[in-house]
Amino acid sequence: MAFSTLRDKCERGFLDGQFLIAMPGMKDSNFARAVVYICAHSTAGAMGFIINRAQPISFTDVLLHLKLMDQQEAIMLPGDTRDFPILAGGPVETGRGFVLHSDDFVSESSIPVSDDISLTATLDIIRAICNGRGPARATMLLGYAGWGPGQLELEISSNGWLNCPANDELIFDRALEGKYERALALLGVSPEMLSSEAGHA
Template identity: 35%
Template sequence: MSYAGYFLIAKPILQDPNFRRTVVFLLAHNAEGAFGLIVNRPAEAEGLPWPVFLGGPCPSPGLIMLHGHAEWVEASEDGTQAEKERQLAPGIYSGDAACLDRATQTEDPAELRFRVFSGYAGWGSGQLESELAAGAWSLTPANGAILFDTPVEELWDRLAPPRIPEPSIN
């Protein structure tokens, strides 16, 4: 089963500093591996009117954009919308340079539903499946309402599965 279009939520047992308390949006998942973006790690970006998120420990050749604006998806040459090709999950679309131009031309970028990432998270063949089997991650279907409407600092707490408190010995 492909988990592309799902949120991958780090469980508390996962202490790797690259992924501790992260939420990863999986863009691709197949027999060759998995590719996703950490969606709850804003980074400092000088000279930009919006934050750039640290998408993961692997360097990306450029910026990667996700957005929640179906109207930003360009029509294909035959006049039909390419929405289905660009939609990664309900209400989440991959963006291109034209989308980034639209975002920068608005008067209040904070009102827009988009995120820009540098870097990505990647797993080799079978690696993510092994981590899931070991209990390091939980999964839930992704959607734009969760990604764009939940404050970044609350995303992991909202999506992390309930935890059983540690027993105390008094």
């Protein structure tokens, strides 16, 4: 599913608002030990973001690249703003930025993805974050994960993913280390259990 179809989507799939947690046997290296938050799922496909993979650039780098401020202005930003998390959201359109955020920030381009979380992919939210007017909780992601019609369902049936209802605290948790294990814990599962089960498949 392309990001552009998310705005037009009205039907909801059973994976909307779910976490996908990669099984140990995941063959696609893009998704090894990945936790994916699914924002849209329908007969047209699925779209979501990896929420536990660091991006090797900083928020300051993004601001300078977008020419929203110069080096001196960036240095003057509060530390919390400079440390705003940037994640590698997935292998599709990796040069494009998206912000997942709490629904206390709304712009014309914001798309609700759950009762409490919205998605904005325009510069107004970046400016708002810089000016201290951004959402209470947010994370920026470069790129996204997308699947064509029936593709994700096939991967799940082939034992590629576990799924469970998403947890907002985990989505916005800045501690990436151990997030995979914390996502599995939502299902009452540990990585060791998965490894042993995979060995007997």
